Amino acid sequence: MASICFTPTIKKRGINPYVLVSATLAAQLKENWRKPLPVLVQVNSKPEPPWRINMMPAGDGSFYLYLSGEVLKASNTKVGSVVDVKLQFDANYKPGPVHPMPTWFSEALAQNQLAQQGWDELIPSLQKEILRYITRLKSIEAQSRNTQLAIHVLAGGKGRFLARSWNE
Numbered sequence: 001m002a003s004i005c006f007t008p009t010i011k012k013r014g015i016n017p018y019v020l021v022s023a024t025l026a027a028q029l030k031e032n033w034r035k036p037l038p039v040l041v042q043v044n045s046k047p048e049p050p051w052r053i054n055m056m057p058a059g060d061g062s063f064y065l066y067l068s069g070e071v072l073k074a075s076n077t078k079v080g081s082v083v084d085v086k087l088q089f090d091a092n093y094k095p096g097p098v099h100p101m102p103t104w105f106s107e108a109l110a111q112n113q114l115a116q117q118g119w120d121e122l123i124p125s126l127q128k129e130i131l132r133y134i135t136r137l138k139s140i141e142a143q144s145r146n147t148q149l150a151i152h153v154l155a156g157g158k159g160r161f162l163a164r165s166w167n168e
Helices: 021-030 069-075 103-110 112-122 124-134 140-154
Strands: 003-004 011-013 016-021 037-043 046-055 063-066 085-089 159-161 164-168
Touching: 003 021, 011 085, 016 112, 021 085, 037 063, 046 069, 046 085, 085 164, 103 112, 103 140, 124 140, 140 159
Parallel strands: none
Antiparallel strands: 003 085, 011 016, 016 063, 037 046, 037 085, 046 063, 159 164
């Protein structure tokens, strides 16, 4: 499986650290790909095994490779750092949720038909991202607060959730 290596600077888009993967580099991974691109990532040779991340299309053939706090910490980097990035197409990627839906979230969806419809219309990778996020919430307060916000935006309300502006 082909891999690419390049040396970008970590930038910030909104509140999200990222590196831009050019259309030329992205085509070396998977030609003519226009949806979220599953990749295996190492930043400054960390970690082993590599992280699984979906790069997000920028609309011109290039992709945003968003770097979570976990990625930044493990690679000892921050916004403004020049980093060595190694990418490989993740041929073993499985679309759709990998985390089971918590009962408290499924019950909230069931109580709001518009939110349930919004959930059903999401692409699998976004459902997966939401479930990954909410299943990691520790406190009842955080679960409640984030569930209310998720239901609001899934039902068509305007707001910010998961570092995105929804329905604007």
